[in-house]
Amino acid sequence: MWWQYDRLDGTGNTTVSLTFNDVDLETCCDYIRVYDGPSTLHPLLEEIRDYRNQSFKSTGNTLTVLFYSDSSVTRRGFHANWIFVATHPQCGGQLYDSGMFYSPNYPNYYHDNAYCVWFLSAQQGQRIFLTFADVQLERCCDCDYITIHDGSSTGYPQLGKVCYNDTTHQAFHSSSRYLTVVFTSDFSGVSHGFKAHFTSSLTANEGSVDCTSDNMVIVLQSSYLNSLGLSGNDLYVDDRLCRPNISSTEVVFRFPLDTCGTAKEMINGFVSYTNNVRASPSQSGEITYQSLYLLQVGCRMEPDTIVQIFYKAKELVNANITGMGRFNASIAFYTSRNFTQQIYDSPYEVNLNQQLFVQVKLTRSDESLDLFLDTCVASPNPNDFKNRSYDLLRNGCPRDSTYLSYTNGVDQYARFSFRAFKFLQTHAYVHLQCKVIICPDNDYNSRCRKGCQYRRKRSLDSSYNTNTVTLGPIKLRGQKPVAGHGVKESEKSME
Template sequence: TGMKTSVTSSKTRNWSCGGNLFGSGTFSSPNYPSYYHDNAYCMWQLRAKLHADLLFLKSRSMLENCCSCDYIEIYDGPYVYSPFLGKVCNNSLSTFFSTSNYMTVVFRTDGSMVGRGFNAEFTSSLTPSSVDCSSDNMNIVIEKSYLNSLGYDGHSLYLNDPHCRPQISYYNVVFSFPLNTCGNTREFENGKIVYTNSLRAYNSNYGEITRQSNFKLNVNCRMEEDSVSQILYEVRELENTTITGTGRYNTSMVFYQSSSFYYQVTQFPYEITLNQNLYIEIDMRRGDSSVVLFIDTCIASPSAFDFQSRPYYLVRNGCPIDNTYYAYTTGTSPFARFTFKAFQFLRATEDVYLQCKVLICPASDYNSRCRRGCTKRVARDVGSEHESETLVVGPIHLLGKCDFVLYANDEQYVFLFIMSTVIIL
């Protein structure tokens, strides 16, 4: 007896979804974190708080591995024909900003396979200035009333690259751009990657000099452990203002059909056989040649909630433990690839879960932990604190004597085919 991964829609629906939401809060797909329904159509209309003309949406999704089958669409306004912000499918952590006080979110599914759905959080931007970063984008939000109080407007703002222009709404000015564009500079501080930009404004576009105090915001994205810490401070005369936010590195883990790593596995669920080679790639959603990824530790367990009672190590501290584990690429590229043979635990259910810890280091640092490879003993890191975000791969489920099927399960936020702890060094 195995788990089922498809849900048959009944003729009479006893579930509902969608609606109008205001200010800030959360919403999710039907039945989340359990499996959603076939042929679902849900639409949420989000509206910002009074005097806040911008919405910030962050979603975690675990959908069928088919972008034309089950997906989420986000629109910058109150209608589905408002400007299109983006599409979310498969398994991802996504962030969106509106340029108005409305945002529309649509969730569609087809009549075949299903997943566990998504959970989303939305907030209204009310702070005078803020910055949000991920490995994908830097997003800077300035309240227009704050600018006006200083004698500036949105049209007078520019970044290090003056060709990068903001989106200006009634209440806010928003810069949103990839980390490696718009004049961002990249530095390494104590092994950490730091992206820096400056936001400036002048009272006049005429003349060559000025003796007036000018507006300047220095924006830093400091990549630490598995998250991104941002510090934004204002340089204006002798006064400084500090605003701090947090974000996450966006990484993904996907299965491939062979050791060529050319064709991704699109089948859902992924049916495999005992002793079959599994081919896995881990990377950041936006490639960055300035960093390398290193597979530190991967643990298998018969439980998604307990990796301590019966841990089985595939690799530990970069050292292969399982004799079928092999790393094709680790510690030398902005992605990591490995393989191992499918197996089952004795005296347990047919389910196997995998937890992997991945380190991210500057590519230019040849003395980093990523470059040292296998280490039998790990020195205590006195210079940093480690946090982790957990994503799940598994279970690998034994259907019969030789057939497996791969499912997603969840602890808190669970992503199909992924369980990784990312640490920036």
Template sequence: MEGGRCLSDYVEVYDGPLYTSPLLGKFCSGSFRTYTSSSNLLTVRFYTLSCLPDYMHVVVSRYYLQSQGYSAWNLSLNDPYCKPNITSEYVIFDIPYTSCGTVREGNNNTIIYSNLIRGSSSGTVITRNRNLHLHINCKMLQNTWAQIMYVAEDNFQVNETQYGRYDVNLTFYHSASFSRPVTDSPYYVDINQDLFIEAYLHSSDSNLVLFVDTCVASPTPYNFTTVTYDIIRNGCVQDSTYATYYSPYRHIVRFTFNAFQFIRNNPLVYLQCELVVCRAYDYSSRCYQGCITRSKREASSGQERVTVVAGPVQLLEA
């Protein structure tokens, strides 16, 4: 069957190396179409892949597996004791970044988590099919999680790339104990009051470190270039009241500065911070360089960055 008549499980064929290439068609049960690519690359999409904060979520079509002679019950990861959830239509893997044989690699440019889904023929004695290898990769790049999956040792290759942001929270707290977060919005404060801020990276990988590169204040959450005030810039402290606090974890950063207001603007203050995620103990990474100049920062490659906004903070009326 073709087009919209494939209502449940189907395989998509794209004219190019990515699923963003033109869609040639899709087939499901009873479909026997021939597709011709305009180049030497076709993408066949029979799965979904999501790089979530704590694990990789992979869904593989059982119809595709059966059409190629593979058994859904014969799929396994690097760690064969980690089993998928098998439904009538899909094989679903939730693959942690820190177990199930997931391998963690990286350099100055990326942090990559990878695993391998292996499949074998549904035959019981012999097979003339090649073993199925689905290489699963979650790659941390500049500002993004890139998700890639491809088939090895078969007669075609599948590549998929998607993008998302790091899961980082920026939260105000009532005191230096960082035990009670501020839930009010706006957060009403007195002029020159101590403000306590915590940046928290959500990740199951304990070997990541978070670094505050830049924090800029603005009277609006939509414009951090026209009327702004630098708290910290390129790791260099700009505000005399700024100070850091001890954090029990590498993925948590805590700091403080005193409240202020913008002259001839509304009393609201928003804070935008650019944070960098690095591999722990990678002393060549941005997280361990501290205060640097703009030219030096631009010469460094592969900074993993995320920008978050907190606020508003509003001064109490006298």
């Protein structure tokens, strides 16, 4: 009689794969038993008495093989091979409302050839806000990376790509209740991975946050607060001295963007303003259950905005020109290149060929930001600056021979001049639209510092959201439009 035990032990995240290549036993009395674990007390996977090309795989990192033969007939026995197979931890999945998720094995090293997909979702009417608290990936952005898709699958548009170890600008907002996050690693080179945090916004009937160029406005419905056991008197923002206005139906915070503890940073090309609404009914500073309430609020200023002005030209009389954009930038005419005296008359009148001085600036002064004048276009139609237009400036490059830049891309304002002209002889109206980009002053690689770029991979319209302000119309005195007359390229006139 003969007993033989063989225990196959792997290490770490491995399983054991065992294959019998030959089995020749006395089928009545001799056998092989394979157990899924480190001893014969674990589950029996199979008892083998003849050859049938049997293969086994452990659920853990250990298999036990028992060979038994009695005291009578003997045969050749058996031959088997085994290998240890590395296993990958499960990753990805369906996540709801708010929480944390991590790369496989975080904070230990993730594995090669990972492909993990997280499907984030929130209640109807909500949006998802995603941030990365830690990112440590292989220093090859085409090797290991995270992609974020604005929808319920990877087929939706990509909001961004995260790689290396930069968490400074990695914050993303969904446009709907869904967000999809994909982590991919290649066949070589790993690191510690990432940690991500996601939260859901309030629904429209619970609260909202809005921004103008000067103020942040936070509105919370009283019914929503009551459902949490809170009242308006319990609430404050990061500066406890900033308190809300309270009515029977809503609680409203309204304060300038640079006050009440509001934080400002550049995130994915946008200037972002964030704050927090907190609640604490205790006046002694003691922590209570309700003081754990925290609502993150924020808004952003688009880096690309459009401001428009208009002017009216006549043959003999000197000019007055004015205009004001809304939102992030304003535009106005000045009397000279000193830019000390602004012209407020509206509408304005100018002589043909008169030198016009223009300043575009942030509506709210901020020395940490630079303003870059990217494009200025003249058109007879305030709703169409593409089909019938004349370029003064395009992609930071002058297109008109009279265009002269004084300051652009290095301060919170841009200044330029050009000569007044009659545009499209069959029209009596002229509008001027300027497109502005806003950059952090300390970013020397920003678009603001690159100046003229004749070729762009894609237009700004596809990269940024735009705000448009329209002023006008203006009548060109002394000239009447020709009814029914077509407009041709040759009808542009610089005089």
